[in-house]
Amino acid sequence: MVHEIKVDGKSLPVSFTMRALNHFCIKHKLTIGQSFEMLGATGGEGNPIQLTYEQIADLFFFGLKEGHRKESKKFNLSADDVMDLFDEKPGLLTEILEIYGESLAQKWAADEAKNAKAPEAKKAKGAK
Numbered sequence: 001m002v003h004e005i006k007v008d009g010k011s012l013p014v015s016f017t018m019r020a021l022n023h024f025c026i027k028h029k030l031t032i033g034q035s036f037e038m039l040g041a042t043g044g045e046g047n048p049i050q051l052t053y054e055q056i057a058d059l060f061f062f063g064l065k066e067g068h069r070k071e072s073k074k075f076n077l078s079a080d081d082v083m084d085l086f087d088e089k090p091g092l093l094t095e096i097l098e099i100y101g102e103s104l105a106q107k108w109a110a111d112e113a114k115n116a117k118a119p120e121a122k123k124a125k126g127a128k
Helices: 018-028 032-038 053-070 079-088 092-127
Strands: 003-007 010-014
Touching (some): 018 053, 053 092, 079 092
């Protein structure tokens, strides 16, 4: 899913896809488990505050880059440009973390629904 963020009158597409998260993990040399823990996806102990400013900016950078790719738009922001966006728009940090959380929740809900249907399909197949 692509979300739109407005900064200084510009609409910027952002999408936290597996591709975006993969680039984030590669840059910071993280395993999937480590990234989930840092990004608050473990449900209990995880907390986005564990991220450094650079990591939050990188997460946003890769989300923006992916959002632009999915919308077939040219992406020409540098990592420094993305860091500057936080200064230009108060509250952007919270907005980004909320969008990330929504994206993750949607992924989990889809996986849970798929996993719940799998045993039902297996039972139906076995009953034939």
